[in-house]
Amino acid sequence: DLIDMLTYFPALESVTISAPPDESTAATLSQMYPSVQFFWNITVSGETYSTDTTTLDFTGKTVDLTALRSELGRLPNLTQVTFGEDVFALADQLALAQTYPAVAFIWNVQLLDDLSVRSDTVDLDLRDYKVPDAVAFSDLLVLFPKLTRLDMCGTGPTDEEMAAMRARYPAIKFIWYTVVFKWTIRTDIKGFSMIQRQPPAATM
Numbered sequence: 482d483l484i485d486m487l488t489y490f491p492a493l494e495s496v497t498i499s500a501p502p503d504e505s506t507a508a509t510l511s512q513m514y515p516s517v518q519f520f521w522n523i524t525v526s527g528e529t530y531s532t533d534t535t536t537l538d539f540t541g542k543t544v545d546l547t548a549l550r551s552e553l554g555r556l557p558n559l560t561q562v563t564f565g566e567d568v569f570a571l572a573d574q575l576a577l578a579q580t581y582p583a584v585a586f587i588w589n590v591q592l593l594d595d596l597s598v599r600s601d602t603v604d605l606d607l608r609d610y611k612v613p614d615a616v617a618f619s620d621l622l623v624l625f626p627k628l629t630r631l632d633m634c635g636t637g638p639t640d641e642e643m644a645a646m647r648a649r650y651p652a653i654k655f656i657w658y659t660v661v662f663k664w665t666i667r668t669d670i671k672g673f674s675m676i677q678r679q680p681p682a683a684t685m
Contacts, residue, residue: 484509493517504554507532511557525552533558540565546573550580564588571621578624585626592621600624606632615642622650632656634667643668 484506487493493514498521502510510519522529525537526544535558546569553559562584571591578586585601592598593610602625612618615638622628631653633643640659647655656669 507555523555535560537562550577561585590624601627603627604630607636608634612636619646630654634658
C-alpha cells in the first residue's frame, strides 16, 4: 500500500493524495515520513480544506462538535479554530480541547451559571461572582489557553483549592484573599505590615 511504497523514494519531499486517508493512516504517514509534506483535501462541516490549513473559522456556521472531533485529526498543521456565538455543551468542548491540546479553540464558555466568557480572554476578574465548585471550575480553565491573570478575590474557594489551581495552571497568575493571623490580604500584594496600630487616645 501507499505507506510501504513510499519507502522506495528516499529523496521524496511532498506527496499529493487525491482521496483523503482516514485519521489512522494520516497519522502513520506523518510519523513514518516526518520530512515529507502530504497534501489532500478534506471536508469539514461541509467545507473543503487542504491539509496545510492552519486556522478554521466557523463563525455563522452550524457545527457538530462530535463530528468535528473525528475530522480535525486530518489537519496536522491546525493551530486555531474560531466559532461564533454558538452555545455548546461543556462536555463536548472539553472533549474536543483535550483531544487536540495544541489547537486553540475560540468560543463562548459557560464558566459559571451566570457568566459566559470568550475563551481567548487574557485577563479575567471574577470578584463579583461566586465559585461554588472549585474542582469543576478548575477543569474548565483548560478551555482558556490564553488566560494569564485571574482575580478570584472573594469568590469562595479555600487557600488549598486556589493553590491546587495555581499548581495545575502555572501560566496563570491567580489572585485571591487569604488570611494571615487576623488580616485579610490579597495574594498579589508586594508587602504588608503586621504591626498592630492602635487608634489615638481620646482627649477630654
